[in-house]
Amino acid sequence: MSNVKEDKKYKIGEVAKNIGISVETIRMYERSGILLTQKSQSGQRYFNENDLHWINCIRRLIKEQGLNLEGIRRMLALLPCLELRPCSEEEKKNCPAFNGAIVPCWTMKSKVPISCQDEDCCLCSVYQSAIACENLKKVLYQSNQEKRPLTKLEV
Numbered sequence: 001m002s003n004v005k006e007d008k009k010y011k012i013g014e015v016a017k018n019i020g021i022s023v024e025t026i027r028m029y030e031r032s033g034i035l036l037t038q039k040s041q042s043g044q045r046y047f048n049e050n051d052l053h054w055i056n057c058i059r060r061l062i063k064e065q066g067l068n069l070e071g072i073r074r075m076l077a078l079l080p081c082l083e084l085r086p087c088s089e090e091e092k093k094n095c096p097a098f099n100g101a102i103v104p105c106w107t108m109k110s111k112v113p114i115s116c117q118d119e120d121c122c123l124c125s126v127y128q129s130a131i132a133c134e135n136l137k138k139v140l141y142q143s144n145q146e147k148r149p150l151t152k153l154e155v
């Protein structure tokens with residue numbers, strides 16, 4: 001189940017001001033596929049508290065861990081979507097996100113099986129697990145354990 005907090009919605013300019021970065025930087029995160037934007041029923045793009053938390057986390061990954069956008073994207077590609085959002089063996093077999101993906105599953109939406117295409121990635125436990133940020137440490141740790149199966153992450 002999603003843990004998205006629905007209490008407050010922010011426009012991109014408000015997010016930029018709150019975090020102290022430019023609107024263009026946020027747009028760059030969106031273009032690179034590491035940040036998704038939600039849309040209201042009227043089509044207005046917005047961010048919520050979880051997104052702010054994730055953008056702050058991105059800033060720390062860049063400044064403190066020395067990652068660049070490509071590094072973050074590759075890290076997100078390691079998220080075990082098939083464990084967090086179970087899919088069938090048949091779906092896995094035909095899914096590019098399962099077969100050696102180097103980009104996050106939500107960036108190849110048109111190529112994943114239909115059951116995943118029908119989901120809103122912003123609300124999916126896989127994306128929400130990533131933007132919780134703390135879970136990424138587990139993903140990184142487990143990616144360094146040779147031939148060790150990934151265990152379910154806390155979402």
Ligand code: SF4
Pocket residue numbers: 081082085086087091092095096097098105112113116
């Ligand atoms: S992206 Fe592919 S492997 Fe991941 S949950 Fe969806 S169908 Fe399964």
Ligand code: SF4
Pocket residue numbers: 081085105106109112116117119120121122124125126127
């Ligand atoms: S719904 Fe989107 S984020 Fe969730 S597993 Fe499928 S492609 Fe990935």
